[in-house]
Amino acid sequence: MIELRHLKYFAAVAREQNIGRAALALNISQPPLTRQIQQLEEEIGAPLFIRSVKGVELTAAGQALYADATAILSLTDLAIERARRAAHGQLGxxxxxxxxxxxxxxxxxxxxxxxxxxxxxxxxxxxxxxxxxxxxxxxxxxxxxxxxxxxxxxxxxxxxxxWERLVVGVPRSNPLAERDAISIADLAGQPLVLFPSTGHPNFSDFVAHQCREHGFIPQVVQEVGDAVTGVALVASGFGVCIIPESATHFKASGVVYVRLKESPPTMLDxxxxxxxxxxxxxxxxxxxxxxxxxxxxxxxxxx
Amino acid sequence: MIELRHLKYFAAVAREQNIGRAALALNISQPPLTRQIQQLEEEIGAPLFIRSVKGVELTAAGQALYADATAILSLTDLAIERARRAAHGQLGxxxxxxxxxxxxxxxxxxxxxxxxxxxxxxxxxxxxxxxxxxxxxxxxxxxxxxxxxxxxxxxxxxxxxxWERLVVGVPRSNPLAERDAISIADLAGQPLVLFPSTGHPNFSDFVAHQCREHGFIPQVVQEVGDAVTGVALVASGFGVCIIPESATHFKASGVVYVRLKESPPTMLDxxxxxxxxxxxxxxxxxxxxxxxxxxxxxxxxxx
DNA sequence: CGTAAGTCATACTTGTCCGGTATGGCGCGG
DNA sequence: CCGCGCCATACCGGACAAGTATGACTTACG
CATH class of the missing domain: 3.40.190.10 (Periplasmic binding protein-like II)
Known part of the structure; x- marks a missing residue:
């Protein structure tokens, strides 16, 4: 059976054009190298080198194999390295x-x-x-x-x-938009846009719970799937909405974000x-x- | 040192998800296979399989290596086959x-x-x-x-x-164009276009020699590099030319090819x-x- | 609950084969 | 003609792959 050893030895001999020198480069002695080359030739079923007085020279079959052998050897090194990196989570x-x-x-x-x-x-x-x-x-x-x-x-x-603080999205026309900060209690009576409507417990439930904690039953005018839709509805004047602070990266014309002044602030994960x-x-x-x-x-x- | 054997065994285990079954497929017993896998893992420096009660499962490193291992193995088979074909002159x-x-x-x-x-x-x-x-x-x-x-x-x-016979390229206007066949001697006095002018002995020398053998000194009007140019000059009325029969595959309007009737015919290789x-x-x-x-x-x- | 059946791992033996040393054969050049 | 390069052959020792036997462990099932 052909092994990588055969290909490695073969490539060395092909490079050096000389079995003895190749053996030196491989840190083995010359006779075993000769034997390995003979074995490889046996497996292929054809001579890979022409032996001469000066050394050895690749036959046509040898030339064909040399091109592939170097590819196989480098691919193998690569494969080992990649497996190692995959093991350390650096690849994948x-x-x-x-x-x-x-x-x-x-x-x-x-x-x-x-x-x-x-x-x-x-x-x-x-x-x-x-x-x-x-x-x-x-x-x-x-x-x-x-x-x-x-x-x-x-x-x-x-x-x-x-952990994120909450902010309130308010239409510019709403008086609350003028305030620096408001408390959740100020939202009593405000029409509220909630999201998302699916998957409980969700942010919608969380907001509703906060309202009840602050003494009022939220007046939900609309429940939508996502924050962007919610803010868009606020921009259209449907009502106000409560969103996590990071969502204020989404700007909508006509909507003002006002921070909540609860202390300690209500935090959302x-x-x-x-x-x-x-x-x-x-x-x-x-x-x-x-x-x-x-x-x-x-x-x-x-x- | 990692050998193709390791990769072959590894690929079999990865395919079968089970060391014992893989051993069966490889026609070896289970313990050596286990050891080879352990060796490979040692070389890589990380586990390649997660051992479970049902069998084994590839780790991330194992998955990465499996992709490369199959590529290496098939590339190796290909390389051997190509070397064999190259040895038989079927590739190259x-x-x-x-x-x-x-x-x-x-x-x-x-x-x-x-x-x-x-x-x-x-x-x-x-x-x-x-x-x-x-x-x-x-x-x-x-x-x-x-x-x-x-x-x-x-x-x-x-x-x-x-071996090729010779034919004569004659302008349609030349009286010789009416003849079925002519002899070289008939070309005495005809202006002759010869080619090529480089590399002796060449076809040009050969034709000149034939003329002298048939008793006349050729009247060379033009010596050109190749047959196509020569026939083109004949078409333009410069004279006649002698060409190998196979060159009559090149047709030029205004040129008629007339065979030579020498017996035995003069042959050119x-x-x-x-x-x-x-x-x-x-x-x-x-x-x-x-x-x-x-x-x-x-x-x-x-x- | 205990046994049977499956898994992979370990212990030990055997034989193959790789690699080393020593040597031979061969062509070339001084 | 002898010495110096080559590569090939012969033989030995040690490493290691593969085999047999067995263990450890988990699940499935009566």
């Missing part, structure tokens, strides 16, 4: 489940940090709901997911990436979800980056 | 030196026959003079050359591919030149095709 693919307002700030910042550290890892983002993310994690279709207000699952761990027993080295490296991100941004605790 | 490149009138008939017929037999051999044609062909043969820039009237060289062998001690299997195969060509066309003898 990170499938990420993302969600609506996450794309405005936190998610890109974290992923960018990861991309800079591991440029050879391909990052694929898939927009999906919380339930879809958990299911996709279980089916290994994604390695991590980003979301808010994550329930407990036995097989899924979560880690808070960022962006968390990262991953499978509890996923051994993937890429995940391990990602979590290291995530912890660094938390440290840089002074994030503590978990949801 | 045939560089051919050709000459002016040869391209009209004999050379393409022989090369086409060779191409049909060995479609994977690339054929490259290079137009060159006789001296250039001999020099190119010695420098291995061409494997065979085609030419006429080849002198003897100690290191170059030649073999006649085809197209020969194939090759290096006496060239061991190339492609040359060997080409010469076999050449002999078949000679047999088909009843060609005997040599120049």
């Amino acid at each position: 693919r990170l499938d990420v489940g993302i969600f609506g307002t996450g794309v405005f700030d936190v998610v890109p910042r974290v992923l960018l940090k990861f991309r800079n550290a591991f440029p050879d890892v391909e990052i694929a983002m898939h927009t999906m709901t919380k339930e879809q993310q958990v299911e996709a994690l279980r089916q290994r279709r994604i390695t991590i997911g980003f979301n808010r207000l994550v329930s407990k699952y036995p097989d899924v761990k979560s880690r808070v990436v960022m 962006v968390s990262c979800l991953y499978l509890r027993d996923d051994p993937s080295p890429i995940l391990r490296e990602f979590l290291r980056i995530l912890e660094a991100f938390r440290a840089e941004n002074g994030v503590t605790g978990d949801a | 490149r045939l560089d051919v030196g050709i000459f002016g009138t040869g391209v009209f008939d004999v050379v393409p017929r022989v090369l086409l026959k060779f191409r049909n037999a060995f479609p994977d051999v690339e054929i490259a044609m290079h137009t060159m003079t006789k001296e250039q062909q001999v020099e190119a043969l010695r420098q291995r820039r061409i494997t065979i050359g085609f030419n006429r009237l080849v002198s003897k060289y100690p290191d170059v062998k030649s073999r006649v591919v085809m 197209v020969s194939c030149l090759y290096l006496r001690d060239d061991p190339s299997p492609i040359l060997r195969e080409f010469l076999r095709i050449l002999e078949a060509f000679r047999a088909e066309n009843g060609v005997t003898g040599d120049a």
Whole structure:
């Protein structure tokens, strides 16, 4: 059976045009090298070298094989190196489940940090709901997911990436738009646009809960799928909306964002979800980056 | 050191997801296979499989390596096969030196026959003079050359591919154009266009010699580089020319080709030149095709 | 719950074969 | 003609691949 050893020896002899010199270069003695070449020729079924007084010279078959042998040898080195890098999470693919307002700030910042550290890892983002993310994690279709207000699952761990304050989106025509800061209680009686309408517990439930905590029943005029639609409705004068601060990266004409002055401020999480027993080295490296991100941004605790 | 054996075993285990079954497929027992996999993992420096109760599963590093391993293994099989084919002259490149009138008939017929037999051999044609062909043969820039009237060289062998009769190219206005056949003696006093002017002995010398043998000194009006130019001059009324029969594949308006009626006819060779001690299997195969060509066309003898 | 059946890992033996040393054969050049 | 390069052959020792036997462990099932 032909082994890489044969090809390696063959390539050395072909380069040196001389078996003795090749043996020296390979740090073996000449007779075993001669034998290996003979074996290779036996396997091929044809001479690969023409033996002369000066040394050896490639035959047509030898020339053909030399081209392929060098390719095989370098491909093998490459394969080993790539396997090693894959083992250390420096190569491969990170499938990420993302969600609506996450794309405005936190998610890109974290992923960018990861991309800079591991440029050879391909990052694929898939927009999906919380339930879809958990299911996709279980089916290994994604390695991590980003979301808010994550329930407990036995097989899924979560880690808070960022705590965010809330702001209120108000139409410019609304008197509240003139204020520097308002409290949640000021929203009593204001028509409220909520999102998303799917997947509980969700941000919509969270906002409704905050309102009740501050003593009023929210007057929901519209419930929509995502933040962008919500803000658009606010711009059209449907009412006001409460959004996480990072979503203010999305500007809409006619909408003013006013901060909430609760103290201590009501905080909302962006968390990262991953499978509890996923051994993937890429995940391990990602979590290291995530912890660094938390440290840089002074994030503590978990949801 | 990693060997192809490791990759082959690894690929089998990866395919079967089960060491025992893979061992069965490889016709070895299970323990050695386990050990080879362990060795490979040792070399890579990371586990390639996650062992479970049901069998084994590829890690990220294993997945990366599997893709490369299959590529390496198939490339190796391919390389062996190609080396074998190269040994039998079924793969590679045939560089051919050709000459002016040869391209009209004999050379393409022989090369086409060779191409049909060995479609994977690339054929490259290079137009060159006789001296250039001999020099190119010695420098291995061409494997065979085609030419006429080849002198003897100690290191170059030649073999006649085809014997050709001569015909006379006559302007339609010339009275000789009315004749069915003429003899060389009839050309006495006719202005003669000769070619080529370079590389002796050449066709030009040959024709002049034939004229003298038939009792007249040729009246050379023009000596040009190639047959096409010569026939063009004949069409313009410069005179008549003598060309090998195969060159009549080149039609020029205003030129009539009249056969020579000498008996026995004067014959001119197209020969194939090759290096006496060239061991190339492609040359060997080409010469076999050449002999078949000679047999088909009843060609005997040599120049 | 204990046994049977499946998995992979380990221990030990056997034989192959790689690599080393010593030597031979051969052509070339001083 | 002898010495110096080559490559090839002969032989030995040791490493290691493969085989047999067995163990450790988990699941499935009566």
